[in-house]
Amino acid sequence: MEFIKEEYIQSLIEDKGLNDQSYQREIIEKAKNAKGLSLKESAALLNIEDRETLEELFHTAKEVKEKIYGNRLVLFAPLYITNICVNNCLYCAFRRDNKELKRKTLTLDEIREETEFLVKQGHKRILLVAGEHPKKPGLDFVGKAIDTMYKVHINGGNIRRINVNVAPLTVDEFKTLKSFGIGTYQCFQETYHYETYMKMHPDGPKRDFAWRLYSMDRALQAGIDDVGIGVLFGLTDYKFETLAMLSHAFNLDEKYGIGPHTISVPRLEPALNAPVSEKPPFAVDDLSFKKLVAVIRLAVPYTGIILSTRERPELRRELFNLGVSQISAGSRTSPGAYKESQESLEEHQMEQFQLGDHRSLDEVVRDCCQLGYLPSFCTACYRSSRTGDRFMELAKTGNIGKLCSPNAISTFKEYILEYASEETKKVALEFLLNEIEKLEEPTKNKTLKMVERVDAGERDVFF
Numbered sequence: 001m002e003f004i005k006e007e008y009i010q011s012l013i014e015d016k017g018l019n020d021q022s023y024q025r026e027i028i029e030k031a032k033n034a035k036g037l038s039l040k041e042s043a044a045l046l047n048i049e050d051r052e053t054l055e056e057l058f059h060t061a062k063e064v065k066e067k068i069y070g071n072r073l074v075l076f077a078p079l080y081i082t083n084i085c086v087n088n089c090l091y092c093a094f095r096r097d098n099k100e101l102k103r104k105t106l107t108l109d110e111i112r113e114e115t116e117f118l119v120k121q122g123h124k125r126i127l128l129v130a131g132e133h134p135k136k137p138g139l140d141f142v143g144k145a146i147d148t149m150y151k152v153h154i155n156g157g158n159i160r161r162i163n164v165n166v167a168p169l170t171v172d173e174f175k176t177l178k179s180f181g182i183g184t185y186q187c188f189q190e191t192y193h194y195e196t197y198m199k200m201h202p203d204g205p206k207r208d209f210a211w212r213l214y215s216m217d218r219a220l221q222a223g224i225d226d227v228g229i230g231v232l233f234g235l236t237d238y239k240f241e242t243l244a245m246l247s248h249a250f251n252l253d254e255k256y257g258i259g260p261h262t263i264s265v266p267r268l269e270p271a272l273n274a275p276v277s278e279k280p281p282f283a284v285d286d287l288s289f290k291k292l293v294a295v296i297r298l299a300v301p302y303t304g305i306i307l308s309t310r311e312r313p314e315l316r317r318e319l320f321n322l323g324v325s326q327i328s329a330g331s332r333t334s335p336g337a338y339k340e341s342q343e344s345l346e347e348h349q350m351e352q353f354q355l356g357d358h359r360s361l362d363e364v365v366r367d368c369c370q371l372g373y374l375p376s377f378c379t380a381c382y383r384s385s386r387t388g389d390r391f392m393e394l395a396k397t398g399n400i401g402k403l404c405s406p407n408a409i410s411t412f413k414e415y416i417l418e419y420a421s422e423e424t425k426k427v428a429l430e431f432l433l434n435e436i437e438k439l440e441e442p443t444k445n446k447t448l449k450m451v452e453r454v455d456a457g458e459r460d461v462f463f
Ligand code: SAM
Pocket: 091, 092, 093, 129, 130, 131, 132, 165, 166, 167, 168, 187, 188, 190, 231, 232, 266, 267, 268, 269, 270, 271, 274, 277, 310, 352, 353
């Protein structure tokens, strides 16, 4: 594919000159200005092996993350509407040949119930996820599902942004998807390595590598402002995947003036009857995983990095430091699982893969506060049409932070008042006061006024 230059990427990985520690340190120094890195520079950082230079890399990633995102972490939950799928991806439990999987497509009533569960937990963002099937459930149904989710209102709580992770569409279909009022359209290439891709996707529409690769182009051409890319780490060499994914991001930026809004970094997890998931051919160890997250943070400083509950809590904590800006919490990966919940056997027979973090949203929120991270339920940018290039413009001029902190604080106050357990409340209230104290005037005063409105009973306060 024209912008994924396999041979060039391979030559960068093998280039001994890029192992030079003084060159690597020079790049780390340069990365501090948060202007991003070239592919070659990113390759040099991925080649770092010695402990000391790695620590410098991690330290700089933390610095850059704090400069752009502060200590905020955006929280969301996935909602699976169907596990029916015509594809046969060797790593996924939803694959067509998995006869043991209990297949289910939620009805609109069930989608409403699942959404009610999430709203009652305090969630404001949903990631709608589905298997691929030409008719079941079909794009119309996705529209009805989104409409159903947005309509749930419980005591001032509601879902305010719905991102979507479904199979690639045509430009016209993307226009329809946009008309449903979605936030980000996400689609992961899984692997950018053509030969590996063909092995992992033996049949079904997903076998078309180029159709998937250019899905972001079609989404952007259809007017969807925010798109999210990703790799399923473990299928081939992580250095190759990281560099290829960065090539993709750079290419979108060159062509459309905006790069991806988010990058997701799922690692392959065990999944029922998914042969490749049992023993990932290129398993990524924790240290390499931390390194690649840090490199992505420095290479594309303004792109959000999403981490899911696939990872264990201990590692998730470390990754927040290195550049992750959005996390899922209290997740279930099978259709209808929130309601059935409580880890029933049936749920495991329907889920897409096993989770590493089983904690509830309340526990994750408390943990974030204890670690010094501000959980954000803010959706203001999306609803004030600060998406796509308008968002990037604000972010790159350093102005997004002035909006984000007050909005994160006011939405978090709403969370504490309405949804937090007593234990979390204690930790969170003290943490929030500290956060307000840290602000400078006039932002501090503005924030205090917003929080007062929330205390007085107003909901969804943002600017
Ligand atoms: N069916 C659509 C597709 O494949 O693009 C969208 C939803 S699919 C359920 C969402 C993502 O789950 C996939 O893109 C893949 O990266 C991830 N996934 C599949 N199997 C996985 C596994 N065993 N471990 C971790 N993530 C997995």
